[in-house]
Amino acid sequence: MTNGNLLAALPATRPPAEAFEVLVERxxxxxxxxxxxxxxxxxxxxxxxxxxxxxxxxxGAARLQVEGEPAPRELAPGxxxxxxxxxxxxxEWTDEGKPTVWLAIHAVP
Amino acid sequence: MTNGNLLAALPATRPPAEAFEVLVERxxxxxxxxxxxxxxxxxxxxxxxxxxxxxxxxxGAARLQVEGEPAPRELAPGxxxxxxxxxxxxxEWTDEGKPTVWLAIHAVP
Numbered sequence: 412m413t414n415g416n417l418l419a420a421l422p423a424t425r426p427p428a429e430a431f432e433v434l435v436e437r438x439x440x441x442x443x444x445x446x447x448x449x450x451x452x453x454x455x456x457x458x459x460x461x462x463x464x465x466x467x468x469x470x471g472a473a474r475l476q477v478e479g480e481p482a483p484r485e486l487a488p489g490x491x492x493x494x495x496x497x498x499x500x501x502x503e504w505t506d507e508g509k510p511t512v513w514l515a516i517h518a519v520p
Numbered sequence: 521m522t523n524g525n526l527l528a529a530l531p532a533t534r535p536p537a538e539a540f541e542v543l544v545e546r547x548x549x550x551x552x553x554x555x556x557x558x559x560x561x562x563x564x565x566x567x568x569x570x571x572x573x574x575x576x577x578x579x580g581a582a583r584l585q586v587e588g589e590p591a592p593r594e595l596a597p598g599x600x601x602x603x604x605x606x607x608x609x610x611x612e613w614t615d616e617g618k619p620t621v622w623l624a625i626h627a628v629p
Contacts, residue, residue, distance in 0.1 A: 412586070412607060417576060418598035435574050435602045437627060439548030442574050465544050465551050467526060467623070469578070469598070477521070489527035489578070493544045498521060514576070516625055518546060 417444055417469055421510045425449055436519065445513040447473070452501035459499045462518040467491035471511025474504040526553055526578055530619045534558055545628065554622040556582070561610035568608045571627040576600035580620025583613040 415434065422430075430446040452458065457478065468490050474483035475492065478499035484492070494500055496518075505511040524543065531539075539555040561567065566587065577599050583592035584601065587608035593601070603609060605627075614620040 412602060412604065414593075414599070414601045416596075416598040417600055434600065437572050439627065440625065442625060463546055484523075487525075489525040490523070491526055491543065492523045493521060495521065514623070516549065516551060518548065 417512060417514060421446060421512070422448065425507075439519055441517050441519050443515045443517065445515060447471070447502070447505040447511040447513070448509070449505055449507035450502070451504055457499040457501050459497065460494070460517075461496055462520060463496050464494045464518070465491065465516040466494065467514045469512040469514055471506040471509055473502055473506070473511055473513075476501050476503045526621060526623060530555060530621070531557065534616075548628055550626050550628050552624045552626065554624060556580070556611070556614040556620040556622070557618070558616040559614055560612060566608040566610050568606065569603070569626075570605055571629060572605050573603045573627070574600065574625040575603065576623045578621040578623055580615040580618055582611055582615070582620055582622075585610050585612045 425448040429450045432444045433441055434444055435442045468486040468488060470488050473486045475486055476483040483503045534557040538559045541553045542550055543553055544551045577595040579597050582595045584595055585592040592612045
């Protein structure tokens with residue numbers, strides 16, 4: 412048994428890079444915490460994953476652009492999105508004043 | 521693509537029973553929101569699951585008893601626990617003054 416707190420151990424100041432932490436990995440799925448602080452997907456880049464992802468924003472704020480949608484989705488605490496494999500998406504913006512915490516569940520092939 | 525908010529559509533008063541809502545179900549895993557409000561595991565009963573579960577408390581408060589541990593774990597917002605299959609556990613208490621929201625990821629055989 413492992414445990415922790417999704418909102419704990421957050422940086423006090425903006426770190427140079429996003430932080431990715433796998434909390435649990437099992438056959439078929441894994442759970443990851445991501446902490447952003449003003450970080451975005453590099454200009455012109457898209458996530459184009461071969462596996463399904465469920466992602467929830469737990470604190471902070473973000474804008475998620477899904478390819479083909481007219482505008483980014485504004486994400487606030489509690490908001491979740493299911494991103495099937497091959498749905499191209501990018502993070503356009505995350506809060507620059509405080510950490511944004513994501514909880515992601517990824518399918519593992 | 522589906523989406524929603526984990527903290528939205530909460531009851532204004534205590535409902536008779538816990539609410540279980542499957543948000544996403546894929547081969548090998550599913551994501552479920554559970555809303556408790558003073559609900560607990562029936563006296564003398566234990567959850568004894570054949571599959572692994574990751575559970576996080578997002579709002580409210582709870583006490584989770586794991587078999588063999590000297591005292592229940594006090595869970596606050598952000599707290600998560602990985603419960604491998606066959607770890608017997610029970611919810612001893614949830615906040616009686618407001619909803620307690622859980623996010624659970626279950627392995628699906």
